[in-house]
Amino acid sequence: MIRFATMSAAAAIVCAALSSQPAVARTPYDGPWSVVIITDRGTCDRAYRYSVQIVDGIVRYAGEMGMDFRGRVGRGGAVSVSVAAGGSRADGRGRLGRDYGGGTWAGYGSTGRCSGRWTAERR
Known part of the structure; x- marks a missing residue:
């Protein structure tokens, strides 16, 4: 089943560990950033929200799902983002x-293909 990993790729986009120290952009x-992933086609879950950190233009995921992000x-x-798990x-x-x-975004998993859209908002 296409799950969290597939949904995470869209986004966006995107998540990272937040540091307690201020970073220089x-x-x-x-x-x-906060990213919302929405499935428009396929059997993936309808929507997810993720935290994202961009550092030096590199998008990082903060979660603990064991994903290759x-x-x-x-x-x-x-x-441009790719996620595999x-x-x-x-x-x-x-x-x-x-x-x-x-x-x-578009992806595949054990239940087939899914696709959709993502939006992001700076936090």
Whole structure:
């Protein structure tokens, strides 16, 4: 079944451990974000919300799900993320602005393919 790992890839996008010390932003997108993943097609759970941390343009996941999570925010806010866990995999793409962003995701798992959209808000 496509679960948490597949949904996480969209986002976005994206989660990381938050440090208790203030970080100096090196890209305009660095810092904590909240990401909402919504499934539009397939048998994945309908929606999830995740915390995300972007550091030097690299998207990091803070959860403890044992996922292989890779993501990057490029110039102009273009976001690309891939997540894999167990037999599930998902890829997300989109764009971030100064405080908001969004995009699409698609993935597969034991129950088949799913896809949808994601939105992000700076925290």
